[in-house]
Amino acid sequence: MKTAYLFPGLNGLLRQKDRERYLELPHVKKRLQQAQAVLRRELGLETDLMKMLTQNTDEIYQIHNISLAAVVISSIQVGVVDHLRERFQSPDWMVGVSLGDIARTVSAGAYDFETAVVAHVKFTHKIDGIDKLGGNIGVATTLARPFTQEDFDWFEQEGVDVSVLTSRFLNVGALFSALASVRARAKERGWRIMPILDYPAHSRYIRPYVDASEKEFLEVQTMTPKIPIFSTLSCKALTLPDEIKREFLETITRTIHFEAAITTLHKEHGVTRFINIGPCKSLYTLLRDIPLDFQIEDAEDLLNSTK
Numbered sequence: 001m002k003t004a005y006l007f008p009g010l011n012g013l014l015r016q017k018d019r020e021r022y023l024e025l026p027h028v029k030k031r032l033q034q035a036q037a038v039l040r041r042e043l044g045l046e047t048d049l050m051k052m053l054t055q056n057t058d059e060i061y062q063i064h065n066i067s068l069a070a071v072v073i074s075s076i077q078v079g080v081v082d083h084l085r086e087r088f089q090s091p092d093w094m095v096g097v098s099l100g101d102i103a104r105t106v107s108a109g110a111y112d113f114e115t116a117v118v119a120h121v122k123f124t125h126k127i128d129g130i131d132k133l134g135g136n137i138g139v140a141t142t143l144a145r146p147f148t149q150e151d152f153d154w155f156e157q158e159g160v161d162v163s164v165l166t167s168r169f170l171n172v173g174a175l176f177s178a179l180a181s182v183r184a185r186a187k188e189r190g191w192r193i194m195p196i197l198d199y200p201a202h203s204r205y206i207r208p209y210v211d212a213s214e215k216e217f218l219e220v221q222t223m224t225p226k227i228p229i230f231s232t233l234s235c236k237a238l239t240l241p242d243e244i245k246r247e248f249l250e251t252i253t254r255t256i257h258f259e260a261a262i263t264t265l266h267k268e269h270g271v272t273r274f275i276n277i278g279p280c281k282s283l284y285t286l287l288r289d290i291p292l293d294f295q296i297e298d299a300e301d302l303l304n305s306t307k
Contacts, residue, residue: 001295003273004093004230004265005081005107006283007100011196012073013060018280019053021300028079031113035075038114043121049075063131063198067124070099071117076279077103078113080299087306093271095230097258097283098202101251109226110244119220123213130199130206134175138194139182141168145190154185161203163256166289171196171256173203201252210253217249230269232261258283259290266292275299 013019022028032049039045049072052060060069077100096104102120105111141147146167155162158178163171172182186193200206222241229238231247233254238244265271273295276284287296 001273002092002269002271003275004095004271005084005091005104005275005277006287007077007094007096007104007107007277008280008283009096009098009100010066010070010073010201011282012076012099012278012280013053013069014057014280018278021279022076022080023050023053025079025083025303027082028076031075031079031082032072034114035071035117038117039071039121042114042118045121061198067121070102070120070124073099073279074102074106074116074120077277078106080277080279080303081107084299084302088302090227091275093228093230093265093269094225095232095261095265097232097256098251100277101248103277104229105222105225105244105248107227108229110223110229110241112221115220119217123217130209133205134173134200134203135179135195136171136173136197136199136201136203137179137182138196139170139172139186140192140194141189143168151185151189155182158182161200161205161255163202163258164260165256165258166286167259168289169286171202173200173205173255175200175205202255204253207253210249214249218245220245222248230261230265232256232258235261235264258286262287262290263292266294273297275302 036047036049039047047068049068052068052072059065094104094108102116106113106116147170152162158181160172160174160178160182165171174182183193222245224241229244231238233247233251233256235257238247274287276298278299281298284296284298
C-alpha cells in the first residue's frame with residue numbers, strides 16, 4: 001500500500017478546534033518555538049505564536065497577520081509529521097495544497113524549516129497592497145447541478161481564475177468586479193459561495209507582486225527531496241531543487257488541480273492511502289468527494305491509535 005501525506009492551505013486556522021488540535025504535541029510546541037526564535041534572530045520580529053492562536057478568526061486573518069498565520073500552520077504541520085515519523089514509516093509521497101507546499105517541502109527534506117519561515121515572512125512583506133485588488137472565494141455546487149463547460153467558459157470570459165479542487169468545489173481568484181459577477185451567477189445557478197481570502201490568491205493578478213520578489217526568493221537554498229513530492233499545480237512529481245523552488249514561488253499565482261493530482265497519484269503511481277496532516281480537515285472532506293477507491297485517514301486518528 002502506497003501512502004501520501006496531504007498538507008492543507010491557509011484555511012487551517014479558521015476554526016478554534018483546528019487551532020487547538022495538535023498544540024499539546026511536543027514536536028509541535030518545539031517547531032512553534034523554533035519559528036519564534038528564528039524570526040527574532042533573523043528579522044528582529046518579536047511575536048508570540050501560541051498567543052496568536054487565541055485571537056478570533058478575523059484578527060488572525062487580517063492582511064498584516066497573514067504571514068504569521070502561515071508560519072503557525074506550517075509549524076504545526078511540520079511538527080505533526082515529526083511526531084508521525086517516530087511512530088510510523090515514512091510516506092511514499094508528500095503533497096501540498098497552496099500554503100501546504102511549505103510544510104510539504106520541509107517534511108520532504110528539500111527545504112530547511114528555519115529558512116522557509118524567514119523566506120516566507122520576507123516574501124509576504126513585499127506583497128503589500130494585494131488586498132486592494134480582489135479576493136478569493138469558494139464556489140460549491142451539488143451533484144444534481146454540476147459545473148458545466150459553459151460555466152468554465154464564462155469564468156474565462158470574465159477574467160476569473162478557477163482552481164478545480166473537486167468536480168463540485170472550485171476555488172476562485174479574481175478582481176472585485178469579476179467576483180461580483182460570480183456572486184450574481186451563483187444566485188442564478190444555485191451555487192454556494194464561501195469567502196476564503198481577502199486577496200486574489202491563485203490568480204494571474206498577483207503575478208506583478210511575485211515578479212518583484214523573484215530574484216531574492218530564487219537565491220533561497222532548496223535541496224533534492226528525500227521523499228518524493230507531487231505538485232497539485234502541475235500534477236507531476238517535482239524532483240529537482242530549481243523546479244521545486246520556482247513552482248513554490250508561483251504557488252499563489254497559479255490555479256490548483258487537486259482532484260486531477262489525486263487521480264494521477266492513484267492511477268499512475270499506485271497511491272491507495274491518503275493521510276490528511278491538518279490542522280484542518282478540509283482536504284479530508286474533499287477527498288471523500290473524489291469517486292476513486294482509496295483509503296482516507298486523518299493524522300489525528302493515527303496519533304490517537306498510539307495512545
